Amino acid sequence: xxxxxxxxxxxxxxxxxxxxxxxxxxxxxxxxxxxxxxxxxxxxxxxxxxxxxxxxxxxxxxxxxxxxxxxxxxxxxxxxxxxxxxxxxxxxxxxxxxxxxxxxxxxxxxxxxxxxxxxxxxxxxxxxxxxxxxxxxxxxxxxxxxxxxxxxxxxxxxxxxxxxxxxxxxxxxxxxxxxxxxxxxxxxxxxxxxxxxxxxxxxxxxxxxxxxxxxxxxxxx
Ligand code: TYD
Numbered sequence: 001x002x003x004x005x006x007x008x009x010x011x012x013x014x015x016x017x018x019x020x021x022x023x024x025x026x027x028x029x030x031x032x033x034x035x036x037x038x039x040x041x042x043x044x045x046x047x048x049x050x051x052x053x054x055x056x057x058x059x060x061x062x063x064x065x066x067x068x069x070x071x072x073x074x075x076x077x078x079x080x081x082x083x084x085x086x087x088x089x090x091x092x093x094x095x096x097x098x099x100x101x102x103x104x105x106x107x108x109x110x111x112x113x114x115x116x117x118x119x120x121x122x123x124x125x126x127x128x129x130x131x132x133x134x135x136x137x138x139x140x141x142x143x144x145x146x147x148x149x150x151x152x153x154x155x156x157x158x159x160x161x162x163x164x165x166x167x168x169x170x171x172x173x174x175x176x177x178x179x180x181x182x183x184x185x186x187x188x189x190x191x192x193x194x195x196x197x198x199x200x201x202x203x204x205x206x207x208x209x210x211x212x213x214x215x216x217x218x219x220x221x
Pocket of ligand 1: 013014018041055071099105106
């Protein structure tokens with residue numbers, strides 16, 4: 001059985017990843033592809049419990065290293081339980097966030113640096129690399145604005161509090177943003193950057209173009 005394809009979506013909170021992931025999955029379904037869809041943190045039973053701990057604003061006293069360790073605990077579980085079995089059985093995996101998020105948020109945002117994140121990724125995740133990473137990078141101003149509005153709406157609607165990250169200051173998000181740019185420059189073959197304030201349709205088209213290329217490479221390998 002040839003190995004499947006591992007595709008990750010990355011970007012700041014409010015970049016539109018969730019919408020694009022749904023559209024990409026629908027595009028695949030139309031072509032008879034049934035991808036495994038997962039997200040981080042979360043995606044397994046244990047991971048959902050870790051997610052609740054991480055995103056609740058009551059966890060405000062979490063030390064940056066604790067936060068990073070929990071992100072990796074979640075990821076190691078997701079790799080063992082979901083991602084690796086799917087890839088080994090030839091499936092396409094669409095993952096909403098992966099280690100680039102840890103490098104951007106904990107490495108950049110929390111200023112722990114890239115090295116420790118990449119080292120832990122080797123140790124805890126077997127250095128598993130996505131075949132393709134789609135990085136959505138609308139302007140920082142627009143991303144911040146959307147994250148703020150979304151957080152207000154979520155809290156109003158279901159009382160569920162996942163606002164801990166959205167409460168971060170602009171300087172934090174600026175560092176996350178810069179780290180994402182650094183990752184993209186370092187690994188241009190893996191990371192496709194979709195930049196600027198584009199419409200949902202325009203972003204979708206760019207995503208499809210990048211994915212279609214990888215899919216045809218998969219079929220000819
Ligand atoms: P989520 O609600 O999934 O946000 P989004 O819809 O924007 O993806 O919340 C995930 C939050 O966790 C988000 O603010 C980014 C953060 N995060 C990290 O800080 N490090 C990580 O390794 C991951 C996977 C997420």
